[in-house]
Amino acid sequence: MNNIPDGNLNDSAYQELVEKISREVLSQISTGEDKLKNTVKGSIVDILKKSKIHFRPSEIENIDITDYGLGDFYNIGLALIIYVNSARVCAKELPMTPYQICPQHRHPAIEKSPGKEETFRCRWGEVYLYTEGNKEKEIKGKIPEKYKDKFNVFHEIILRPGDQYTLNPDTWHWFQGGPEGAILSEFSTHSYDAGDIYYDKNIKRIAVDN
Ligand SMILES: [Fe+2]
Numbered sequence: 001m002n003n004i005p006d007g008n009l010n011d012s013a014y015q016e017l018v019e020k021i022s023r024e025v026l027s028q029i030s031t032g033e034d035k036l037k038n039t040v041k042g043s044i045v046d047i048l049k050k051s052k053i054h055f056r057p058s059e060i061e062n063i064d065i066t067d068y069g070l071g072d073f074y075n076i077g078l079a080l081i082i083y084v085n086s087a088r089v090c091a092k093e094l095p096m097t098p099y100q101i102c103p104q105h106r107h108p109a110i111e112k113s114p115g116k117e118e119t120f121r122c123r124w125g126e127v128y129l130y131t132e133g134n135k136e137k138e139i140k141g142k143i144p145e146k147y148k149d150k151f152n153v154f155h156e157i158i159l160r161p162g163d164q165y166t167l168n169p170d171t172w173h174w175f176q177g178g179p180e181g182a183i184l185s186e187f188s189t190h191s192y193d194a195g196d197i198y199y200d201k202n203i204k205r206i207a208v209d210n
Pocket of ligand 1: 118173
């Protein structure tokens with residue numbers, strides 16, 4: 001499998017990849033196919049390209065995308081490239097569009113696991129991560145008016161490239177890409193598709209967990 005050459009990313013190569021993104025992936029989002037195509041072309045792929053991180057074409061073709069069932073991908077949504085999700089470890093890359101939010105959630109104990117532990121590391125752009133604790137100042141994150149009551153933890157951790165933060169299991173958290181968007185790496189214990197608890201009760205459909 002060939003990597004896309006770093007520093008030699010031409011638009012036609014990416015355009016070709018975007019066209020190959022499967023209909024199955026497109027159907028994961030409730031905002032509609034045309035809107036998703038524009039999102040992928042205009043935002044996610046652009047961010048992948050800007051970051052200059054190597055991805056295999058097949059990883060881009062099979063990117064996981066969710067809008068959490070809210071139909072508002074640019075505000076509340078996430079794209080995920082999953083490197084590994086074995087019985088014990090998980091690693092993924094999360095390309096985020098400008099000011100896109102991964103909504104507030106926690107990972108409780110499930111089956112024999114004490115709950116998922118996560119480490120987030122910013123690779124490109126800027127990420128505003130919020131968790132339980134004191135709200136020390138005005139936050140940099142921007143919550144659209146209609147979602148103001150869907151968040152209640154505001155202890156802010158600003159992650160720039162090279163910065164990382166580890167969350168204990170079952171801790172409320174949410175995060176948002178900065179003005180240019182971001183690429184956020186996540187290293188964790190096993191990711192379960194079910195069992196996560198979202199603060200916004202309107203969230204009813206999740207393609208993959210994060
Ligand atoms: Fe999480």
